[in-house]
Amino acid sequence: MTDRIKNFLASRRHEGPILVVDLDVVRENYGAFAKALPDTRVFYAVKANPQPEVLRLLADLGSCFDCASVAEIRQVLSAGATADRISFGNTIKKERDVAEAYRLGVDLFAVDCREEVEKISRAAPGARVFCRILCDGAGAEWPLSRKFGCVPEMAVDVLEHAHRLGLTAHGVSFHVGSQQRDPAMWDGALASASAIFRECAERGIHLAMVNLGGGFPTRYLKEIPGVKSYGAAIFEALRKHFGNRLPETIIEPGRGMVGNAGMIQAEVVLISKKSDAVDETRWVYLDIGKFGGLAETMDEAIRYPIRTAHDGAEKVPCVLAGPTCDSADVLYEKEPYLLPVSLEIGDLVLIEATGAYTTTYSAAGFNGFPPLETVVI
């Protein structure tokens, strides 16, 4: 909770849930990444929070950008960054979107299969591509599926295919899983990456870049290692697997860049019980839920810290739920959430570390509720 956010909220009349993002924290986070990994370029994962003010600040600070769609590419260009600082990092792209990105000057594309390479060779001739490989995601709090990437053995063929089709086989990317709490997780992926570099070299293809992905965490309820520890562990793994011939590297922080810069203020709408006798569990309903910006509570994956004016009072386990008529709109139930026993209907609460993956996730108008209001200060 920064003083700037505190002052802003003090002067606001609460009409509905709001996310407040403090640019000073984003600036600090950018500085910490730049310091912890001085030879690595930062490609901010725009999807984490594409607010124009955030993009403008990062563009001014010299950041590059990882975009998921043509719309995000346009947002970044509008924020003042040039196209040579943009990567089209989604492995799933319509060919006409590749063409449009290329027309806008983007020259760096993610792939994970031959089919995508072929689209890019037609729609963005000569562009640079990097191939994403699968990672197991152990240690990450947000589930990492097999959706993106191919096995390392196939990556060599994919990159060779790109090379033959006149593209620049530029490198390898991976993602160790979002909210990754173990800095050692980069080691295994870098071992695979260096093996791909060697195999490609044997085929006469000289890769240049390793995209170390995102995964850098935000502090929620549990402690996390600092960015410095990640930088040290990654540098050590790079030296171990690449020796003196270190590749060009980039990182794609999203949550790690903006997560702790934002805080949601919400209101307690109802506190009740289901029974006077058999079920004494307290149910606490907020005016924000799974469809209003807290989608990452899916399967109770991300547990946000929640502050109230009663902190310090005795706490009791509560089921926490959102305001919609959807029975799935429950935030924490399997593992109930501890909240002050003196919490009351109408009280305001602060949901911390909500700067990433909230606003844009919120539903367009579910149950008539508008998407999460956002203010950048």
Added chain:
Amino acid sequence: MTDRIKNFLASRRHEGPILVVDLDVVRENYGAFAKALPDTRVFYAVKANPQPEVLRLLADLGSCFDCASVAEIRQVLSAGATADRISFGNTIKKERDVAEAYRLGVDLFAVDCREEVEKISRAAPGARVFCRILCDGAGAEWPLSRKFGCVPEMAVDVLEHAHRLGLTAHGVSFHVGSQQRDPAMWDGALASASAIFRECAERGIHLAMVNLGGGFPTRYLKEIPGVKSYGAAIFEALRKHFGNRLPETIIEPGRGMVGNAGMIQAEVVLISKKSDAVDETRWVYLDIGKFGGLAETMDEAIRYPIRTAHDGAEKVPCVLAGPTCDSADVLYEKEPYLLPVSLEIGDLVLIEATGAYTTTYSAAGFNGFPPLETVVI
């Protein structure tokens, strides 16, 4: 697939996913409910699809409306229905929203605890309230949690509390679970409702109404009983538990009213494999996913029928995923989806029975993708 939808899509250039809703089907569904339950008033669950054209049609047909928020109440009033045809059916309401609804003329409110009764007694003095009771939801495809309702024993006290505070204790409501495939599920809930009627009568409170809730299914991949079977089973259960003193009844169909009236056209963005050797699973990526309107694929709960131009060809199991950079944006994986082996990148597919719980669920701008475009014809 109606001829009207077919003709509309034939004349459209596909730029992105679109939901097309056919009002003729909504009209037929309304007629089927009115016929199957002739003595029961229909309160359409607006949250299922609040498109103005849908609300206007239903208002013209004489439907009443179940609203989840003040915004939905305003939408219904704009569609031409009067406030006496509106129920504020959300058990979780801010007191100022109750006051605003009351000011707009709404006089019927859902409650499931004493705290909510107290809000209504202050903000909507004299209004009618019905108390929601818990139901186990067995047989329903969309998970029913304990989020709404109290145990039947407590409902009697809640209604008595309302009565003492000058409200009209109007009745009881329950919900047997969305996409409920077993018409017999109303029997147990009606047994509880009739016990509450008796106990209230003993305390001198004469309830008038049973809200039978929603739950009426749409046909996805599995066969479902027709609306007639639901009508018959419900009428039988009413007679069994209420004898000759049948209460006033209402139903709140949402999915059952609009689900099969809509169809989404989407595009195959990529078809690929993760490995040439060890994992031959086909991955099919569409330009719509969990955050673009298909949120009900959460935990693979709702399995939509998907039609392609290759139907009739040999089918192979596929993992089906959306277009965003989110690893959780996978539609069907645990139980892979059978799709034609001849399906190709760029092909259009039709996702059937998507008229309910799609557009308003879609994210405001996740990954830069706009909310689901919707056209009502």
